[in-house]
Amino acid sequence: MAERRKRIVVVGGGAAGLGLCRSLSKRFRGTHEVTLVDRNRSHVWKPLLHEIAAGALDPNLEEIGYGGHAARWGYRFFQGALERIDREKRVVVTEPLLDEDGDVLLDRHELPYDWLVLAFGGVSNDLGIPGVNEHALFLEHRVQADRFRQKLLNACLRVNAARVAGQGDATLPIVIVGGGATGVELSAELVHAARSLRSYGLEGFEAEAMRITLLEAGPRLLPALGEDVVEKVTAELRDIGVDVRTDTKVTEVRSDGVTTGDGEEIPAKLILWATGVRGDPGVESMSDLELSKLDRIVVHPTLQSVTDDRILAIGDCAHCELPGRDGPVPPRAQAANQMADHVPDVIAAVEAGRTPPNFVYRDYGALVSLSHFDAVGTLMGNIAGGRVAIEGWLARMAYNSLYRLHILSVHGKIRGTAQLIANRIGRAARPRMKLH
Missing domain, CATH: 3.50.50.60 (FAD/NAD(P)-binding domain)
Structure with missing residues (x-):
């Protein structure tokens, strides 16, 4: 047998x-x-x-x-x-x-x-703060991303309709809590989306109508990156219109905004909670x-x-x-x-009856994409004392390579390469924004 x-x-x-x-x-x-x-x-x-x-x-x-x-x-x-x-x-x-x-x-x-x-x-770490699970959105899996997109588009349509009707001061305030990679990358991507919406039929929507506030409880964004890189990221976000606030703890989340540790109430139509996972x-x-x-x-x-x-x-x-x-x-x-x-x-x-080996973790650095505006990061290795800060086209190329490595890991070399080629062709042929 x-x-x-x-x-x-x-x-x-x-x-x-x-x-x-x-x-x-x-x-x-x-x-x-x-x-x-x-x-x-x-x-x-x-x-x-x-x-x-x-x-x-x-x-x-x-x-x-x-x-x-x-x-x-x-x-x-x-x-x-x-x-x-x-x-x-x-x-x-x-x-x-x-x-x-x-x-x-x-x-x-x-x-x-x-x-x-x-x-x-x-799962997302709510840190025990009142109102997070009831009123905030999260970004840990596809269903949550789809939900955020639908709420975002609906809110943009309402603001656009109000502006077309003559309410020129109508705005869409968005608060993102958490200055890690998710919060930083989403902030930049939302700015790019706001600048693109007029081209997709929202003729009354100006880029400044979307007001993005990024809150971080710690002294700086992106703790996994070096000080010089973080300074550049922070400056870039502020240059494109993101209100970046560090050393700002959120003490309560409400349906219409958040309350900070110093008692300030920041209004928001959408609140994204990105303070890490547990x-x-x-x-x-x-x-x-x-x-x-x-x-x-x-x-x-x-x-x-x-x-x-x-x-x-x-x-x-x-x-x-x-x-x-x-x-x-x-x-x-x-x-x-x-x-x-x-x-x-x-x-x-x-x-085989052998002692199992210990896991060895190798930190290869971190990369962050600021949508179409920039890419920055830190690579770890045997170069320049073990840490190299990169930005611009080199950082963009390194960031994109992570996706290519993921595809090859999941599909294998032959099928993975075919998938990457198909994706490249598909992206060139389809609209740059998904509005449905």
């Missing part, structure tokens, strides 16, 4: 989870069965969400269908949301899958595993895995859970402290991708 193939279940189809399923299927073909579990049917690369939110990108042309990707690379896809992990039976239980009318499509389901990899990311609080009820204070799964340096060696966690849902490093590995895309590359080595080592 043929030996049963071992079962690897990956929960979470973000960029790291998607690339991991492809590499696991390729490496363990014939000996392991790989299954991806995700509540959605398709994936959109997270760094594109600010462009989708501002209407600069059509998500339907960028998404990757899990079913098609699974069929192409030899793994299984199961649509469902994680409900709980039964470590004794070694099964993951998914919630019933409902359609848009609330009717059951698939009942609660159990998926057995020999190895379980948790890669479901995190682990999903719901994880505590899903399992008995040890969690950090921010509800991230605590793992050994090998990425194996400290509670169960057969469960690994990667990306934003993992709390990983490495020898010789202060603090846990940061919740960044490059860290998640590097963790995904490490997982197959751990599984292979354990199954």
Whole structure:
């Protein structure tokens, strides 16, 4: 009788989870069965969400269908949301899958595993501030980006109608809370959108009608970048009309604006909360895995859970402290991708009876795109003492290369190159803004 193939279940189809399923299927073909579990049917690369939110990108042309990707690379896809992990039976239980009318499509389901990899990311950190979850918008996945875009376009149409009717002072105030990459990039993308709307039929909409305020509680924007780069970013944002305020804490979020620590009330029709991510609080009820204070799964340096060696966690849902490093590995895309590359080595080592290797995190720097205005960043390496600040065309080229690397990682070299060519042709042929 043929030996049963071992079962690897990956929960979470973000960029790291998607690339991991492809590499696991390729490496363990014939000996392991790989299954991806995700509540959605398709994936959109997270760094594109600010462009989708501002209407600069059509998500339907960028998404990757899990079913098609699974069929192409030899793994299984199961649509469902994680409900709980039964470590004794070694099964993951998914919630019933409902359609848009609330009717059951698939009942609660159990998926057995020999190895379980948790890669479901995190959630926006509301910091315990009143009104955030009730009144703010978030930008962690495609549904939220689509929702922001629709609210943005509706608000722009109202302002345009008011201005055409003679209310020349009608404005659209937008507050973005959080001076990290998401907040900075969305601010610049919104300015570009405001300058483009007149060309798309909103004849009464002037660029200055959209008033963008970017609030950061810390002393400066983009803490992952160097001081000189941050100064340039801040100056560029202010030059294009963004009201940048640092050392400004938000103490309350209301339906019509936010209140700051010094008592100022800043009006807003749209509020975007982008103060970073934390682990999903719901994880505590899903399992008995040890969690950090921010509800991230605590793992050994090998990425194996400290509670169960057969469960690994990667990306934003993992709390990983490495020898010789202060603090846990940061919740960044490059860290998640590097963790995904490490997982197959751990599984292979354990199954061969060897000690699994420790994960090694390499910080390659950070890049920020200011829409069509500029791109800046810091690259890490063996050049100029290990840190190089770049800007302009070089930073733009480096930033665009991240997307190319993502496509190649997910689709492979041949299909990935074809996809990049198709995307380039498609972008040249379609409108620059998605207004529906």
